[in-house]
Amino acid sequence: xxxxxxxxxxxxxxxxxxxxxxxxxxxxxxxxxxxxxxxxxxxxxxxxxxxxxxxxxxxxxxxxxxxxxxxxxxxxxxxxxxxxxxxxxxxxxxxxxxxxxxxxxxxxxxxxxxxxxxxxxxxxxxxxxxxxxxxxxxxxxxxxxxxxxxxxxxxxxxxxxxxxxxxxxxxxxxxxxxxxxxxxxxxxxxxxxxxxxxxxxxxxxxxxxxxxxxxxxxxxxxxxxxxxxxxxxxxxxxxxxxxxxxxxxxxxxxxxxxxxxxxxxxxxxxxxxxxxxxxxxxxxxxxxxxxxx
Ligand code: FPP
Numbered sequence: 001x002x003x004x005x006x007x008x009x010x011x012x013x014x015x016x017x018x019x020x021x022x023x024x025x026x027x028x029x030x031x032x033x034x035x036x037x038x039x040x041x042x043x044x045x046x047x048x049x050x051x052x053x054x055x056x057x058x059x060x061x062x063x064x065x066x067x068x069x070x071x072x073x074x075x076x077x078x079x080x081x082x083x084x085x086x087x088x089x090x091x092x093x094x095x096x097x098x099x100x101x102x103x104x105x106x107x108x109x110x111x112x113x114x115x116x117x118x119x120x121x122x123x124x125x126x127x128x129x130x131x132x133x134x135x136x137x138x139x140x141x142x143x144x145x146x147x148x149x150x151x152x153x154x155x156x157x158x159x160x161x162x163x164x165x166x167x168x169x170x171x172x173x174x175x176x177x178x179x180x181x182x183x184x185x186x187x188x189x190x191x192x193x194x195x196x197x198x199x200x201x202x203x204x205x206x207x208x209x210x211x212x213x214x215x216x217x218x219x220x221x222x223x224x225x226x227x228x229x230x231x232x233x234x235x236x237x238x239x240x241x242x243x244x245x246x247x248x249x250x251x252x253x254x255x256x257x258x259x260x261x262x263x264x265x266x267x268x269x270x271x272x273x274x275x276x277x278x279x280x281x282x283x284x285x286x287x288x289x290x291x292x293x
């Protein structure tokens with residue numbers, strides 16, 4: 001029975017490929033519309049299209065470092081008629097999916113903006129509490145995920161971590177220590193993070209080193225500042241994606257994105273799909289990076 005279903009599935013795949021070749025997908029779909037066959041056919045053609053796009057992307061130059069401003073959890077919740085906290089929960093689940101897609105593409109650095117210093121000042125206490133619980137469960141789930149270990153993903157959190165509750169800091173310590181031995185991929189979560197605050201912290205360190213006589217005035221250059229950023233151990237992002245329609249940077253990696261390509265998409269973070277990621281990468285590959293030339 002299983003073998004028959006598999007061979008039937010392969011035939012439907014072949015048929016889907018054939019129709020795709022002649023761009024005729026809508027015709028058979030319309031003929032069998034409203035049946036479960038139509039939906040299965042459409043989802044197969046979608047999957048084939050997405051896989052083709054992935055193969056094409058892999059032939060081109062992919063970014064080494066992708067960072068994402070995950071925005072729109074509350075608007076997603078509002079539109080879906082569910083509670084705010086459930087919207088954030090879907091956001092956490094989406095992050096795990098996107099991490100897998102990025103691992104499949106072999107992109108070694110992935111960074112997300114999960115909580116800004118402004119969020120900590122402006123969000124109501126009960127929302128922050130439920131976000132903290134989400135970071136704890138999310139970090140624990142990521143650190144326990146067998147794929148994280150088989151693919152060699154090291155996890156780290158950066159930001160003014162001392163301002164987070166100790167239960168969140170403990171979860172960060174657990175995720176970091178359980179993945180400390182890995183070095184194929186680096187996943188960075190920005191928590192209690194602000195780009196200006198990061199620059200202020202770096203400048204303070206520079207000033208301290210100068211006052212101690214360890215750093216001459218004429219030696220202070222952008223490399224010295226970069227070396228004192230929270231992100232000193234990763235390259236600058238090649239591509240920054242922001243979901244949910246807002247076209248601004250909101251204090252994210254201000255120093256590091258000097259030459260990054262920016263991609264804005266209207267979809268709310270919990271609805272961000274593999275195709276949306278591939279679209280962002282397709283747009284990245286179509287651009288010529290100039291670095292001022
Ligand atoms: C912005 O959407 C999102 C956040 C403030 C939180 C994002 C957190 C997650 C996706 C979970 C991350 C989990 C781990 C483990 C790092 P918003 O609330 O500003 O939504 P809005 O733009 O619709 O108001």
